[in-house]
Amino acid sequence: MDLLDQLADTFFNWEEMAKVIPALLMVGLPNTLILAVASGILGSLLGLGLAMMGISRNAGARWVARIYTDIFRGLPAIICIYLVGFGLPLTGLPLIGNWPPEWYAILALTLTYGAYVAEVYRAGIESVHWSQVAAARSLGLSFFQTLRFVVVPQAVRRIIPPLLNDFISLQKDVALVAILGPQEAFRVAQIDASSTFNYTPLLAAAALYLCVTIPLARVLDHMQRRSR
Secondary structure (H helix, E strand, C coil): CHHHHHHHHHHCCHHHHHHHHHHHHHHHHHHHHHHHHHHHHHHHHHHHHHHHHHCCCCHHHHHHHHHHHHHHHHCCHHHHHHHHHHHHHHHCCCCCCCCCHHHHHHHHHHHHHHHHHHHHHHHHHHHCCHHHHHHHHHCCCCHHHHHHHHHHHHHHHHHHHHHHHHHHHHHHHHHHHHHHCCCCHHHHHHHHHHHHCCCHHHHHHHHHHHHHHHHHHHHHHHHHHHHC
């Protein structure tokens, strides 16, 4: 029983959980959602731009999009966060050399997330039948007008489930930016755990992440069943 009591006290100490939950709900959860939503929106815009470049007639634009997606899809997110969060402040650049850590976190997540979203957008755009493009061009629409009014609206409806799946992954990756200092859920729990050497706060943070990701996963499953 001593071993079981020790295990329970390390991971299921209800006093520690009651102490950390207010901070998780009032500070950790809002900051986590802000970082995830901001990075998700900016990453989606970046991904759409990269997808447009990837299917353009300009060979240079296609190469830039391909190189970007290859690099940031192959680069671990933690390395990108280190390079952006710790490297850019050392450069002393006038515009991006003195940002708050939250801004660097959003930038790093956006750069990484945008590469994945670009491939989702590109797959969605290429799934639109060529006859839709031919019909739009026959009506006098330009290439970009065809993309804007005909192709992209149809593609977006088809890629909402995979986009939501990527957003779930992004929401979990927000925990990685704790190394930069933002007070998101993992960082709040980590600070408390390091002061007490008790890992119940981290378990509480894990439960908080599950409370966000599981409902999103069920919504994704429902959307996929409807699409089928």
